[in-house]
Amino acid sequence: MTASKAASAREIERGFLIGIGRAVGGAVVFSLPVLMTMEMWQLGATMDRERLLVLVALLIPLLVGLSHFVGFEETTSWLDDLRDAFVAFAIGFATSAVTLGLFGLIEPMMSFDEILGAIVIETVPASIGAALAQGQFGQQDKEDRQASRDGGYWGELVFMTAGALFLSFSVAPTEEVDLIAAEMRPLHVIALAIVSIAALHVVVYSLQFSGQEAHEPEGAPGWSVFARYTLVGYSIALIVCFVMMWTFGRFDELGFTAMVRLLVVLGFPAAIGAAFARLIV
Amino acid sequence: MAKQSDDKTEGPPPRQVGRLEWVVAALGAALVAGVFGMLLHEALTYEDGPPVIVATVLDVHRTEGGHVVRFTAENRGHTTAAEVTVLGRLTEGDRTLEQAEITLDYIARKSSREAGLVFQRDPASAKLELKATSYRKP
Structure with a gap:
């Protein structure tokens, strides 16, 4: 190896370390509200293991998708995305383990299974945060940044999923969601669903006009945006909520209508998260 | 080096991946596998019963x-x-x-x-x- 090659190799490693620092920052930002929520650690300890497994199994493809669309190189192969996803998972896992340890929430009195559960559940938001921050690995100029933000329609949906998850994940484990859902009358539920959709549409529509959605052909009719972004976005928000609440075991003792109510309540932050995905993400 | 600067004028240069990144990625893959293994083990050995x-x-x-x-x-x-x-x-x-x-x-x-x-x-x-x-x- 020549001296210059060695030097550039060192440069690459240095760039990666800086990227790791950034990813840890992203992980902390995304997971702190959840890391400091008691219901969340409790969930990690008590959740059905099969469902936790499902949650992790769904997390990996989401991380791969995020790495793909946030990644600043458009030509990356799926292997690269998979590598980035694993890096994000490792960083998310390490960040939540260290933070929980710092908080004194990992004690020798706890069983391994309880500790692992708590770390794994916190890894979900943490690794998403890491993946998003990781998209800015290495140096990049403005042009790269532009490219990374323009992931096309599918990229948009992946962002929406991440945004929905981001805002609703910290609310989902709390009891307040149940309480709100219980307080609501049918009319409230319908109104909240309409408001969620309207808010989502307003944000999506205004972002389109501010030129952030460069890939969208100029002057696409309003109904098309509504159908392809707003309705699909709201569906994504509800699906995210459904998967989350099911894995958390929150539907277990509920009837169908109570379930729908809960979904709509949680769907509100999820829809807002999906709408602002571009700004958050 | 020369090739890199050539690319720069055309578009974003291909990102170089250091060994460290692969190491961390391997660690992540091992963690995922480990977590899956543990959860699967727990799910399979789960027994219903009252808390004692x-x-x-x-x-x-x-x-x-x-x-x-x-x-x-x-x-x-x-x-x-x-x-x-x-x-x-x-x-x-x-x-x-x-x-x-x-x-x-x-x-x-x-x-x-x-x-x-x-x-x-x-x-x-x-x-x-x-x-x-x-x-x-x-």
Whole structure:
């Protein structure tokens, strides 16, 4: 190896370390509200293991998708995305383990299974945060940044999923969601669903006009945006909520209508998260 | 090096991946596999059954606020218990001299929690009994 090659190799490693620092920052930002929520650690300890497994199994493809669309190189192969996803998972896992340890929430009195559960559940938001921050690995100029933000329609949906998850994940484990859902009358539920959709549409529509959605052909009719972004976005928000609440075991003792109510309540932050995905993400 | 600067004029240069990044990625892959393995193992070995909560006294301290009895409540069962109430009683024969109660948020399966009860009387002068009296499914 020549001296210059060695030097550039060192440069690459240095760039990666800086990227790791950034990813840890992203992980902390995304997971702190959840890391400091008691219901969340409790969930990690008590959740059905099969469902936790499902949650992790769904997390990996989401991380791969995020790495793909946030990644600043458009030509990356799926292997690269998979590598980035694993890096994000490792960083998310390490960040939540260290933070929980710092908080004194990992004690020798706890069983391994309880500790692992708590770390794994916190890894979900943490690794998403890491993946998003990781998209800015290495140096990049403005042009790269532009490219990374323009992931096309599918990229948009992946962002929406991440945004929905981001805002609703910290609310989902709390009891307040149940309480709100219980307080609501049918009319409230319908109104909240309409408001969620309207808010989502307003944000999506205004972002389109501010030129952030460069890939969208100029002057696409309003109904098309509504159908392809707003309705699909709201569906994504509800699906995210459904998967989350099911894995958390929150539907277990509920009837169908109570379930729908809960979904709509949680769907509100999820829809807002999906709408602002571009700004958050 | 020359090739890199050429690329720069055309578009973003292909990102170079260092060895360290692969190492971290491998670590991540191992973690994912490990987590999957552990969760799968737990899911497969899961047994349904009631939580088994055993409270054991650790020590008794005489303080200004009374006699503090520190104890651990261990859940030896396979399921987690929430809102576990532990009742401590000082008895003399059939007579209950004093009792104190505490509610623990939750005790995960095969885990334990430390807590304390405060008595005005010295527990050494009577019989101290600790037992879990109720729990809720989380």
